[in-house]
Every structure is written in structure tokens, then in C-alpha cells.
Amino acid sequence: MTAPRLRFAPSPTGHLHVGNARTALFNWLLATGSGGTLILRIEDTDVERSTIESERSILEDLRWMGLHWLEGPDVGGPYGPYRQSERLPRYTEAAQRLIREGHAYYCFCAASMLEADRAAALAAGLPPKYSGRCRALDRDASLRRVSGGEAASIRFAVPDTPRDVVFDDLVRGEVRVHTSIIGDPVIVRSNGRPQFIFAVVIDDAAMGITHVVRGEDHISNTSRQLLIAEALGVRPPQFAHVSLVLGPDHAPLSKRHGATSVAEFRARGYLPEALVNYLALLGWSPGDDQEIMSLEDMARRFDARHVSHSAAVFDLAKLSWLNRHYMKVAEPSRVAALARPYFERAGYVTAPTRAAQAFIEQVLPLAVGSVDRLEEIPERIAFLFEWDASQAAGLTRAEADGAKAVAAFADVVDGPLLDRDAFRSAAAKVRERTGLKGKALFHPLRVALTGLESGPELDLAVPAIDRAAALPDGSGVSRVASCAARARAVVAACEGA
């Protein structure tokens, strides 16, 4: 019994879609959980649509998710090359062999003709599969036409004998497809490039792939691939078809539903462990009530037989819940580093200094837990930087004893309030002087000091303001007015009014 070899085989025609990311994850889980190997193969046989930038970004997204592979275009390996565009001779050779052996034939049908066939079949209520027009052409005659320069694709000849193609799917059990509904698929385009369905059979065999986890949209391809494998005399891998990911309207998850790519979720400030955990839960569960799991936990417990047979609706709210959770439990220094770009974008951090990093880390408790994503952290602490005296004064005047409370506060505070206790003792003094307490005391201080009706608790907010205010110029953090200065300004504004 050799160790399982799995592969994730994206085609580099855009960003990594979360549906594909989930497929990649399931491949990784199955490989890792069974002590197998995951390899990465780039299916770039569609020259028009494939780009090296897409490949780069897909690899980056996969790494960001914490998935790794032992063989691939970036790391090499004993079965390379790992880009199909670099394996062309193998496909051509195999196609020629199939033609020689009568398993494939040249097809000269023009696209327009095929389109007409298709429309006619549909109109007649028939499945629009290839008519087989070129199948009966004389092989030598076809060969002459091709060597004469005529454009031709190569089609695989589905065996005439009607029968079921049967395979045992790891998630769905036995799947049967009757050969009569399978039209002869193109295996090599007229431009000489192999068609995905053909390249895959050859590569899976050549690379010793034992298990293929892919979306259920490939299920009908599987029967064709099995037939091709049979003709080629290679042993096909075991298949596992996972259901698709849908949007809230039950249509396949697409752009109009919002973010659909891993890159977008990352850009919006979701943590990789949250996305990965969520994706795993979409169609799979360990069988008990456990939902919060690391990649390692999941790999240990993953079982393809427990993957759902039905499509799953992507639920952003649950992803966000997981993200809140992971932001809370993550190492603060890491969260701070990940959040820095958002602080820079907001203009709150101007340079990647140690002081800026420390500042973000200190300010995290004011936001984490009340915010869904890293991206939202700066706005939660915006009152540090966006505070405006006249606006704060306006809110203060609207409070019953607002001016009184703030005046007392301004009076009592002589230096920076750098921690909770400093703020509490200042508040206690204000209470003694004014007799105000509870909400009547704290709410005026809140609106005066933060300019907001609500926000993080003052125990945290006040020290955060004064610590930031104490930072020297050039610290990499934008200027912040101290609590004392804010209180004085509000008092002045109130008196002036």
C-alpha cells in the first residue's frame, strides 16, 4: 500500500475562488490526514486565458491559507514539470497513439457547424452531444488532409458497445453513467493544445495520483476520463466529488454576491484560519459539535465519506463570527502586524516603526471583539485621531451636567492618564467634586473626550488616547490630542458659547 498522492490542479485564469479554495483544502486535508502527499499542478492548456500572474496569485493565496504542497511548479519534484503547458509532447504522443489504435480520430467540423448541430439537437429535444460526423472518416484520408495543412481537432472515440461506466466515488458512493449519453470529446484542439480532460488523465497517471478531489461539476467528465484511461491502459485514480458553493440566492457563488476570491477576503481583513475553518465547515463536519478547528485538527478528523452531497450556501455572517473569534485568540503582535496596512490607509500610521507597531498592539483591545474584520479596526479607534473640539463641545452641552463634569475633569487632570487606574482615580475626583456618578458622570466624559455617543469602554479609551498623545513626533503614529487638552478645549468652547 503506497502513500496516497493527491493533487490540486487549478487553471490560472483568475484569482482563486473560494469554491476552489475549498476544493484545495479538502485535497490538503485528505492528503495530510492520510499521511499522503499533496502536489500542485497548473492546468494552463487554455493559452488564451491562462496567465502567469494568475498562477502567482493562486499560489500566494494557497500559501496564505496555510496549505502547502511537496511538489509543484514552484518547488519542483520528481514528476515534473508541473505546468501542463510544459508537458505538451506527452499529450501529442498519447493522442497519436490513440489515433493509431483506433481510439481517436481527426475531426474537421467547423465551430459554426458544431453550433448548428447543437441548436438542432436542442430543438429536437435531444441532448446536444457531438454527432460523430467525422468518426467514420477514413483514417488515411484524414491523415492526408491534416498533413496538407487542414485544421483538425482530435476526438476520443467513445466505445460503441453501450454500457455503464461505473466508479466508486469517495463522497457519493457508486456513480454510473451510460456511454450512450457521452459524445466524443475533443482531446486535442486544432491548435495542437490538449484539452483539459485529456491532459488530466495522462498527468494523473504519470504523476502517480491516487485520489482526485474536485467539484461535482466534473462528475460527467469523470466517465469520459475513465474511458480515456481505459484506452490508454492506465489506472485511473479514485475520485471524490464535492458539491458546489452557492450564494444566498442559491445561484453559484459569483461576483454579484460580493467577495468570491480568497484575495478579496484577505484584503478585507479576514484571517486565514477563519476562512479555512469556515470553508471546511461548508459541506463537512467532524460528526460532533466541534466547529472551531485548526488545520491540523481538521486533517486528523477529515473523512471524505462525511462530506455533504448537496450544495452549500456561503454565509458571510458565520465567516465573520469565526473571524471575530480568531481575532480574539490570535497573538496580538500578529494581529497588529496584519492590521497595520489598514491603519496606514486611514492615515493613522505613517511609518512602519516599532512605536507604530506597539501602538496598534496596544489599541487592539478597544476593537477586537467588537469588529468583524481587521479592516474595521481603525474606524473603531478613529476617535483618537478624528476628534474635533467644537463637535465634542456640542455633544457635551447636550448632556444634563455635561459642562460641569468636563470642567471638573479638566481641573482635576494634570498629566497624562496612562492606565485604567489613573483614569479611575481622576473620575473618582470628578465624582467627589460634582456629585455626579454612573452614566451622568461617564457619558459626558465620553462625548467630550471621544466626540462619540458610544465606543470602547473609557477605561480603555482614555489611556489609549493619552498613550498615543505621549508619542513623540516622528513616531510613525499621527498626532493625537491628550485627554487633558481635549477637556480644556471643550470647556473653553462651552464657555465661549
Next chain:
RNA sequence: GUCCCCAUCGUCCAGCGGUCAGGACGCGGCCCUUUCAAGGCCGAGACUCGGGUUCGAUUCCCGAUGGGGACGCCA
């Protein structure tokens, strides 16, 4: 249109002939609290419909309905 697959709270999962049908997200309420959150507690909320099989069906079978997929010189 033809073929295939799927079907438990709004959503994601548990259930695999006898359960008060369980958990999570979301939602509502209460508590906590100087506010918004967070947190704790409580609550509302589902077996798509018909036929069978069975002493007994959410669970097995058939059909309908609904949803999804496939039918490309895309993957």
C-alpha cells in the same frame, strides 16, 4: 430540452426505523455594564409534498415538487 445528483430550523452541520429531532451562525429577550459591542443565560425557529414498506418512518422504496450539475476546440 435530455440525462445525472441533492432535499432536516433563514443558513451551515448532527441524526443513519422508536429522539422532548441536537449544535453553530443569524434573530428576539434577559443579565452584566458609564455607551456600542463582546460575554453569560433564556427563547422562537426545520424533517418539501403524495403514495407505499413496517407494529412504528425524518430515517427504507416509488412518484411529484423544488434546487443544483452536465450536455464546449472552458476547466
